[in-house]
Amino acid sequence: LMILYHWVVALFPVVLTIRGDVAGVFTGNLTTMLNIGRIKASWRNNTIDFYSLIRVSILLAYIDSILVGLLAFSINLIFKQVSIGEFTNFIIASLFTCVIATFVALPLNIFAAFISFRKGLDPDVVAYPIVGILNDFIVSLCYSISVILILSGNLMVTLIYPILFLPILILIWYFYKFDRRIDMYRTIIREAVPVGFVCSFDGVINGLLLASFIEDIVHYPEILMVYPVLLNAIGGVGSSFGSVTTTRLALGYLDSKISSISTMFNEFIGMLLSASFMGFVYGLLGYGLASLTGLIPTLSNMLLLCFLVMFFGSTVIMFVSYIVGCYSYGRGWDPDNFVIPLETSISDLYGAILVIILSLIIYP
Numbered sequence: 001l002m003i004l005y006h007w008v009v010a011l012f013p014v015v016l017t018i019r020g021d022v023a024g025v026f027t028g029n030l031t032t033m034l035n036i037g038r039i040k041a042s043w044r045n046n047t048i049d050f051y052s053l054i055r056v057s058i059l060l061a062y063i064d065s066i067l068v069g070l071l072a073f074s075i076n077l078i079f080k081q082v083s084i085g086e087f088t089n090f091i092i093a094s095l096f097t098c099v100i101a102t103f104v105a106l107p108l109n110i111f112a113a114f115i116s117f118r119k120g121l122d123p124d125v126v127a128y129p130i131v132g133i134l135n136d137f138i139v140s141l142c143y144s145i146s147v148i149l150i151l152s153g154n155l156m157v158t159l160i161y162p163i164l165f166l167p168i169l170i171l172i173w174y175f176y177k178f179d180r181r182i183d184m185y186r187t188i189i190r191e192a193v194p195v196g197f198v199c200s201f202d203g204v205i206n207g208l209l210l211a212s213f214i215e216d217i218v219h220y221p222e223i224l225m226v227y228p229v230l231l232n233a234i235g236g237v238g239s240s241f242g243s244v245t246t247t248r249l250a251l252g253y254l255d256s257k258i259s260s261i262s263t264m265f266n267e268f269i270g271m272l273l274s275a276s277f278m279g280f281v282y283g284l285l286g287y288g289l290a291s292l293t294g295l296i297p298t299l300s301n302m303l304l305l306c307f308l309v310m311f312f313g314s315t316v317i318m319f320v321s322y323i324v325g326c327y328s329y330g331r332g333w334d335p336d337n338f339v340i341p342l343e344t345s346i347s348d349l350y351g352a353i354l355v356i357i358l359s360l361i362i363y364p
Helices: 005-037 048-078 084-118 123-152 157-180 181-217 221-251 258-292 299-330 339-362
Strands: none
Touching: 005 048, 005 084, 005 123, 005 181, 005 221, 005 339, 048 157, 048 181, 084 123, 123 181, 123 221, 123 258, 181 339, 221 299, 221 339, 258 299, 299 339
């Protein structure tokens, strides 16, 4: 399917960037505001900021889905990866995937943040990495459904989209009249939309890379099995380190200077060791899953690939998260609107490059 329809593989990494933009902005703001007391760990009778954050995240999903669909189609058309007739496929698949996935993922993000906070754990470290894997699964499932519906060619399928999304869009516009007076709402729209658009470029490049090397990698299906897991894991490490950074900046425990990273040495080493260990775990799981499906993978290759990707990927992305957090805070911006979206996008691209390069080296 990926080889027959290039738009399917070209758009997939782009819609995954939505998890970093929408889910990242939402979770980053949610965990920070939990720690500083602007949001209560309760579904009912919560603060205005909590309900406004949910509504602005849904609006962000609409805006981002249209932008990433347009961007992905335009760049892939320039590189002659797709045809002009596939324009509607990009827009419909992107809109369906991003909006539906957001409605499913937001309650899971809230649940993870609230439970970890009530249990005395740091939601900055726990929330996004745990939900990130679920978000990827939800996005992948929604994307698969949208692709199947589009390729079915049924006219009734096309009519489902306006019926499904128009009432939600009207409801968003209704709440916008009230929420636009809230500073946090305006700040997220002003800062997160441009960041999401920039992050989409990384997703497009990731898609072009994957589409270009898919015929080489497809000879080793076990690589494709661990590919999304490794990218998500690297992003999870970066989001944890970045969220701890933004919370300490908000509480005044950390100076917005690059040199201050030395004060987070213990956290850096701890997360790096955990990431490296998980690399071996992912290698073992990938090997086991590949063996169960009838493939004949090489255990040493799987372990080495996953370990190296996690070690080098996590090292770089934690530095990126810290730098983005300090720079945005120093500029007077809200770092929660920048750190997770940017580091997730960069980790996806950097992780894809690592997987491709190391795969070509490790596998004959």
